[in-house]
Amino acid sequence: DVKVTQSSRYLVKRTGEKVFLECVQDMDHENMFWYRQDPGLGLRLIYFSYDVKMKEKGDIPEGYSVSREKKERFSLILESASTNQTSMYLCASKALNTEAFFGQGTRLTVV
Amino acid sequence: DAKTTQPTSMDCAEGRAANLPCNHSTISGNEYVYWYRQIHSQGPQYIIHGLKNNETNEMASLIITEDRKSSTLILPHATLRDTAVYYCIVRPRSYSGAGSYQLTFGKGTKLSVIP
Numbered sequence: 022d023v024k025v026t027q028s029s030r031y032l033v034k035r036t037g038e039k040v041f042l043e044c045v046q047d048m049d050h051e052n053m054f055w056y057r058q059d060p061g062l063g064l065r066l067i068y069f070s071y072d073v074k075m076k077e078k079g080d081i082p083e084g085y086s087v088s089r090e091k092k093e094r095f096s097l098i099l100e101s102a103s104t105n106q107t108s109m110y111l112c113a114s115k116a117l118n119t120e121a122f123f124g125q126g127t128r129l130t131v132v
Numbered sequence: 133d134a135k136t137t138q139p140t141s142m143d144c145a146e147g148r149a150a151n152l153p154c155n156h157s158t159i160s161g162n163e164y165v166y167w168y169r170q171i172h173s174q175g176p177q178y179i180i181h182g183l184k185n186n187e188t189n190e191m192a193s194l195i196i197t198e199d200r201k202s203s204t205l206i207l208p209h210a211t212l213r214d215t216a217v218y219y220c221i222v223r224p225r226s227y228s229g230a231g232s233y234q235l236t237f238g239k240g241t242k243l244s245v246i247p
Contacts, residue, residue, distance in 0.1 A: 025175070054235060064176070064219075064237035080236075111175050113235070120166065121235055123175030 024048075027112050027124040034131050040099040042127050044112030050122075052115050053095035054079075055087060057108040058126075064111065070095055102131045136220045141242040144214075150207040152241050154220030157201040162224050165196060167205045169216040170240070176219065179205065210245045217242050 028043035044053065054069040056079075066079030068087040076087050084106060088096040095114075099106055107130050115121040137155040144150040156165065166181040180187055180194045182203070187194045193206040207214050219240040 056237075061239075063239040066236060069235075113175070115235070120178035120181065121168075121176075123177070126173070126175050 025112055025114050025122050025124040027110075027127050029127050030125060032127055032129045034099075034102050034129065036103060036131055038099075038102050038131075040102045040129070040131075042097040042099075042110055042112075042129070044095045044097070044114075044124055045093050046095075046114035046122070047093065048114065048116070048122070049092065050114040050116045050119070051092075052117075053089065054113040054115075054121070055085075055095065055097045056111045056113065057081070057106075058111060059108050067097065102129075104131050107131045136222060136238055138218070138220055138238065138241045140239070141244070143244050143246055144207075144210045146212060146245050146247050147209055150210040150214065150243055150245070152205040152207075152218050152220075152243065153202065154205070155202045156220070156222045159200050159222050163222045164224065165194065165200075165203045166221045166223065167192070167194065168219045168221065168237075169214075170219070171213075171216040176237070179218075210243075212245050212247065215243060215245045 025046045034040050052071050055067045056064045058064050065081050067085050068079050070076045070089040073092050086098045110127045112124040113121045164181050164183050167179040168176040170176040180189055180192050182194045182196055196203045217240040219237050
């Protein structure tokens with residue numbers, strides 16, 4: 022089975038901290054995605070990557086950056102966490118001709 | 133990507149069939165219909181996809197109208213564990229070019245299976 026693993030299930034950080042959310046997939050998928058999910062707003066795409074070192078902005082990239090140094094790992098970075106970045110963060114991966122596989126999510130609270 | 137419209141919420145009695153509709157009137161010829169669901173506090177899970185023929189797997193059936201402007205996901209015997217938010221998405225099955233890699237979710241339908 023495809024496995025998409027997010028490094029933390031729950032995370033609490035302070036305002037202004039630099040936060041790293043890590044995602045690893047084990048199926049050699051080309052494409053990886055970061056979403057955030059908030060009540061009433063559904064899943065919103067932050068960034069995606071279609072290859073190593075390649076990245077594209079999604080719908081809400083402001084306040085975030087990403088890194089894809091290896092094919093299996095896609096990191097989401099909050100340069101200076103703010104309270105409005107408190108959310109559930111979901112990572113996904115997919116190959117060119119497969120469905121998307123999601124991790125379990127990281128619930129981030131910024132205090 | 134074509135946009136989709138789904139009801140905000142639906143109820144279904146346990147053991148009965150759950151029929152979840154999706155409108156995608158602007159779907160183009162190379163776009164597939166995908167369904168995912170998200171059980172509370174988990175990541176979304178793939179259910180099924182189709183192009184124009186009806187599809188069935190161990191989880192569900194997908195009925196796509198002849199004009200492809202709408203579809204229905206059918207859970208034949210809903211259980212309490214099927215309570216989730218169901219997302220309908222349309223997009224090409226394979227694609228190239230950085231701009232077409234987005235996978236866009238709407239707000240979905242919250243299905244509540246009632247005992």
